[in-house]
Amino acid sequence: MSDRLDKILCTIGILLFFAFVCFVIYMAYDFANDYRCSNMPINEFFQDEKCEKYWRYRKDEQ
Numbered sequence: 757m758s759d760r761l762d763k764i765l766c767t768i769g770i771l772l773f774f775a776f777v778c779f780v781i782y783m784a785y786d787f788a789n790d791y792r793c794s795n796m797p798i799n800e801f802f803q804d805e806k807c808e809k810y811w812r813y814r815k816d817e818q
Contacts, residue, residue, distance in 0.1 A: 793807035801807050 789806055790810070793801060793804065793810050796804065796807065802811065
């Protein structure tokens with residue numbers, strides 16, 4: 757019984773580790789995109805679809 761519980765806990769631990777790694781990769785990509793969008797010229801900023809989630813912030817500043 758103990759071996760089975762250890763395998764289950766090990767599997768859960770591995771899945772949590774991979775989920776954490778995926779989360780860190782996603783956050784790094786999102787941070788890099790945020791940095792790229794914030795340093796673009798205004799006309800390129802509104803033409804790039806990857807920056808669409810930031811458009812409302814830039815429109816308020818004008």
